[in-house]
Amino acid sequence: MTPNRQSSSKQHPAQTQPQRIVKVAVVGSGLAGLTASYLLATLNTRCDVEYPGGNDVEFEVHVFEQASSLGMDSHSVSFTRGGEEWRVDVPMRSFQGGYYPQLIALYAHLGVRTRQTDFSYSFSTLSTTAGAEKGLKPEYNPHFIYDGASGRQGLSIPTADVRHAQGFGRLFAWISSILHTLLILGLFLRFLVLSAPFLRPAPSVTWEEWAAQSAPRGPLARWTGLTRAWDEFLAHLCIPIFSAVCTASADDVRMHPAEEFLEFNWKTFGTHHYVVADGVRDVVARLSAPLELKNVHLDSPVTSLKPDEHGDGLVDIQCGQSVYRGFAHVILATPANRAAPLVQTYAEQLARIRSTSARRTTEFAACLSRVAYRESIVVNHTDPAFLPNDAQDRRDLNMVTVAPEARHTFSEKHSPLVVAPSYTMTTHRLPRPEGRRTSPTSVDEAIYQTTNPVIPPSPDRVLSVSRLERALLTVDGKAAVRELYGPMGLQGSARRELGVGAAGIWAVGAYAAGGIPLLEGCVESALAVTVGENGIFAAEGGMVHGTLW
Template sequence: MAQTRIAVVGSGIAGLTAGWLMSKKHHVTLLEKGPSLGMAQHGVDAGTAQGDKVVDVPLRVFNKSYYPNLFLLCQNLNIDLRMVDHGGAFGYLNGDLYFRYENIAIGGKNYSYVLPKMKQLPWLLKVGWEILRLRRDMKEFLERDDCDEVRLAKFFEDFKYSRAFQYEFFFPILSSVCTCSYSALMEYPAGILIHGMQTLMETTPTQRFIGGTRALQANLAKSIQNVRYDSHVVRIEPSPKGAVVHYRDGVQEEYDHVILATQANQAREVLDVSYEEERSLLERIIYQTSDMIVHRDERLMPGPARKWSPVYYGISSQYDWPMATIWINKVEPGFEEGEPLFQTWNPLIPPDEDKVLGRTTFERPVVSLDSLKAVNRLANLQKDSLDKRHIWFCGSYGTPAIPLLESGLVSAVQLGEHFGVAKPSWFVEPSR
């Protein structure tokens, strides 16, 4: 494909990766509706002993097992990473802890261990053996031909896991990873979540960007020929030579190709009605809304400070979601000293507003058997119409995986091949 003019709408991980790749062979204009790049747009300034530093919202941590391409991308861009402790504690909203595990790093690997307190023994005796057999059962399940054709509920039914195991261990972890409700988890294709949990339980260490996501987005954006902010796209329609982008201020621009690297629901909103099938497929990708706060309210991290874990999962039978609090001082480079700082997803306990530094409401896609079919159909549509298509799609929703940074990156790399841009030499094809 000869060099063409490409507009990429959206500057999350998918848009930045698409722009970074396409700019190697084409002229790219990256369009962001906000005042700064989207990947780190919700960061919050927080005071430290060394002055104000930015806390990523949401905080991004990852391991090489589930995020192989993100890890290799960072290596390629010379972005330094740091191993962080991501041990966890589980408790009820009254502050009582019922389970806790810690991590120890040995030889570049991360090993979890449990030192239960006397009052935590009843829960561990009830559920501990299920945790021990989980690894074996997940391996057996993923070898089944139908693992992606049944809901997660089928896994628990077939392997006879207790309600306590599901709602007091498995669900709080994956609900926090997927930022969705327990009900939404139960609708997930089982293979996707079981594979995710399997990699979370591996010994690959959890890592964090030094410099936060701003370091990654800056390195991706610097090679893109034209980055424009405050560019609010309201409609994209086909034209005889490509596609026309309509902006909120009435301006129009024509490009040879437009890549919609936004959320699926946002892509549908701006896509011309002539793309009837694409709009119908995008509508089947469902989103859930939740809140994230950065704060200094210690009530959301129960117990004395000397016993805090890096991550605390708070649960209640009254809610279909957990509350997950991260102790920023423990996991974020540059925040080790100073007043305790936390980030809480889905706060079930109202925080003291005087101690809240920032609050963000965001949407995340949730995967179901139906949305997975829609994603696969959309991928085939793009593949089967290479010669006549001028409007394209990529995003974290665009691969058969948990919608995280890795899936957004993979979606963009796979799209690049349609534009004659080879996959990077380091790229690892998804294992599933």
């Protein structure tokens, strides 16, 4: 679905004609960029906006996207399997109650249908590449199976724990597995208690430091093995989960601020997982509907920002040989590592013309450059070799970590479709299209989505490959994000401090808000930059009363 040809901007009830048009460029059309565009484009349709100075504003929003389709859906793909079309979102975009209040509110406001999907998980280790090298199924060792619904469905015992036992040995294996499950439950409850807000560590404490500080170290704990059990719980369950959530390596997880992981655990406990029922293209269609088609610029990579030659305090957007002029605000909805060079080059041009906003713009670029990124690989395929060997051990999400002692053998393997063995490989068994009455009649009809493969799929079973960049929260990056906001924050500082004599440069994205860089951060940062207390609307003299959604 494409944006409407007619603008959705309507006159404010108290006026007959907008007195001032403010042009805003949004560079990038992921969730953050589209949400910011939607909020600005629909402001004049609201009855609860006010301009205390009497100088009403209409925002003319332009979206610049380097891809041929709007970004949030640009990596998604469609396949035909068993006579049915499968539309597969890339990457998988699930969200969970408790941690995503603004995202959920936005979807409800837009009328986006969501579907409760309480994922089940299997956790396995992989000790050798031998099977994969010979074209055989790798030998996974499942060690924990979680049946979903925030624990309400319980846990299952991996088949390997009881497969070869007989008689009393089988009974002993069952009892041992049950006791191990109870131990895991107790350790999780301890983890949950330590995740409470008043027990969280300082913002700069890393996960590795917190893990050492939180371990029970008393003589009784050591004698009973509780210390070792806690360390193994964090290493074999928590680190793989957070590696999958952040699409980052185990080493990155250890250096990640602990506070955000504990907050995630606390807020998501007892809540449901959701996905959008009609895929992200439905979200894209609804968010882009208020935009004028002529102001949506696809296949338009922004190469530079320049001070406008004909207007004081305005910015020109250059896309190759094309130049779009006269923007009062630029919202950079691109990864911070791509936005930073644009801002830095713009700051240098401001310095050459002795603009008073050059210094703050340079500081903004330096701030953005402190945000870390990691590449991830998402492969859609039909290769069941990525699932546990026994069908009873397979779940919705199947996580695999390479045993530490075997990582050197994996590091020696070279394939464009694999990542370092310190990542968690996660394979999602994609559900059949909504409305299909039966399950796939054969394995060949099933589609799997593997994020960060540590072994390559069979080439003849690969359907699509996407390479994505994800922001990674670090202690330094976390400090940098704090510099963006507040009365003295770097977001839009020139426009806020100097008024119409300077342009506002802003940044939105998963990284540009508190917490783990996820979808919620996209919406939060878009809200802050557009209608927040120190956002674009406030900089133009406007106020919003009442709830945003």
